[in-house]
Amino acid sequence: MGEVKLAVEDLHKSFRTDAGVLPVLDGVRFDVAPGEFVSVIGPSGCGKSTLFNAIAGLERPDSGRVVVDGRDSTGRSDPFAYMPQQDLLFPWRTVLDNTTLGLEVAGVPRRAARDRARALFGPFGLAGFESARPQELSGGMRQRAALLRTVVQDRAVLLLDEPFGALDSLTRTDMQEWLETVRTGFEWTVLMITHDIREAVLLSDRVLVLAPRPTRVHLDVVVDLPHPRGLGVITDPRFAQLEDVLLNALRGRRPEA
Amino acid sequence: MSAPTRGRARRTLSAVVPPLVLVVVGLVVWQWAVTSTGVRPQVLPSPLRVVEQGWRNRELIWTHTVPTLQVTAIGFACSLALSWALAIAVDFSRWLRRALTPLLVASQTIPIIVIAPLLIIWFGFGLLPKVLVIALVTFFPIAIGLIEGFAATDRKATDLLRSMGASRWQRFRYVRLPGALPSFFTALRIGITYAVTGAVFAEYAGAKEGLGIFMSLQKNSFRTDLVLAAVVVTALLSIGLFGVTHLVERLVIPWHVKRRRG
Structure with a gap:
């Protein structure tokens, strides 16, 4: 493994509710390399937003660390620039x-x-x-x-929380295409939440699939398609295969390999 | 350029014409009732008589209008300062919020009609009791409008600012304060309509000059026409100040006025 920009180390977080303690993050760990675009997908309600808030320093995890450029940044917001779903x-x-x-x-x-x-x-x-x-x-x-x-x-890392989730599908496709083009001119390190598998594959270098709550990384898939990707890449058989793997993982099945 | 102007003129016209029609109809019925029944003017003067006598005594009424305006301005300014200070304090301190909210509500249960004469016994015929009455009737809607405006700030907007590393004060200045201004102006309009009535009422309870004491004196000498003339002036003052709040709103938060129209 090469350089590491962002290391998420064994994050745990639970919430106290009226019904008792609700564990949400159950040892989430992954790395992101400099300039890498990593997407996080997961079944709804699995704790994606909690994970993001914990990384962005908006909520303190119960245990585990967030490390940026080798420095412990747990509970700190300054290494991150955060983009919420609503503009x-x-x-x-x-x-x-x-x-x-x-x-x-x-x-x-x-x-x-x-x-x-x-x-x-x-x-x-x-x-x-x-x-x-x-x-x-x-x-x-x-x-x-x-x-x-x-x-x-x-900031060192961009955190995008379903950045195009509120757009109509045509505008969303335009925006995905645009982002894929514009990002080649910059050296952004991106972590993006999405629930759109196609969007994840189109934009990412890697896709992490989260398990249902309490969540951890269920699958880590490398998207080995050359950049910049036009919309034509959607018809590439490898693209369809990746979508299939991710969809199955989301439904709780591991790929047969 | 001319099309939007014409559109705005038509909108203004359509806002002004219906109430005007109602007022004219009411006045005609009133005039007709007075002349046809021959009721004495001490009991019910006709609208024409109110206008005629009011105009004849315009200088006297004006000398009483100026002090009422002054008292209203000073009282309302104090009320504004008080409500802003309270609302900001409450926004920054959860403890103060819990401590002050019930007291704010309790202040509205004070029957002003009873307390106003007492204020005059305690503080005399000067400015202070009138300012207190105006503040008491107007600060509540404004303070509540502000407090709720601050509190209505989108949680996500707060998170966005926190992710940028904003302090509590920066979050207030960049999001909570501008976001609360539309609700402040709504509350301001409610407050300003109470302010003139509050001033007149305080003067009615006891004063050396002002529209309130003028009404009281004219009532005692059975000049019902002049009482009603003073009522008309009071109404015009309130409507005028109400209009001023719209102008100020357009200057301070043009983005909101535009959005509401759009």
């Missing part, structure tokens, strides 16, 4: 000022923050919409603005 663009800010929010919070002077964000408006297909209000943008553009707000923070 959460604020109507009282222009699109540009929405994208600089993370930098402003981090204390970057306003002008420098705007310059950094503005430089990304071209590659993100948002040029000319800097001073528009979010409500004037289409769904796909809003999602690209939200992704811009995430990557401009320049």
